[in-house]
Amino acid sequence: MKALIVIGTLLLNLTIFAQSEEVLRISGKFVTKKGIQGVDTDLYFRIKDKAGKSYAYPVRISDSKLKASIQKNMKKTYTIEAIAKQKNIKINETSRFVHILDVKSATTFELKSLGISDEDDVNREPDIPYYDRENPANSKGGYRVSDKAANSIIFAAGAALLGALIVK
Structure with a gap:
């Protein structure tokens, strides 16, 4: 009986304190970089910070339809929903962790959608x-x-x- 209570309490604690992965919503562009050692993808997502510095993170896309539509429209700006994960890679027998974005959804984003349309123009x-x-x-x-x-x-x-x- 004690063992059952201990196991029940342990399972309850695990479910209460379990952390779900944080879903990031980021805007940027997809770029292709080939020949980078240790990473199993050629597709990267490029973002810019406030200072204008660019960063490119490798992405993993499990949905084949989404991957095909991204490959077709590489020049467009996207808003993605992704989960940031770490992957251990080996480069010349040296092991290191790399951040990878696991993309769940991606939608195109037009910069002109931020502007005021002609219909809303008020004198x-x-x-x-x-x-x-x-x-x-x-x-x-x-x-x-x-x-x-x-x-x-x-x-x-x-x-x-x-x-x-x-x-x-």
């Missing part, structure tokens, strides 16, 4: 105020303040600065 005033010196009536944006109000603001600011200097 609006510019966000930056524009003052037309030749014709002040054509000025857009900003606030109109009368000369009397502007002089009052300047006088009050000067008085506040003078008061701050005198207090010190």
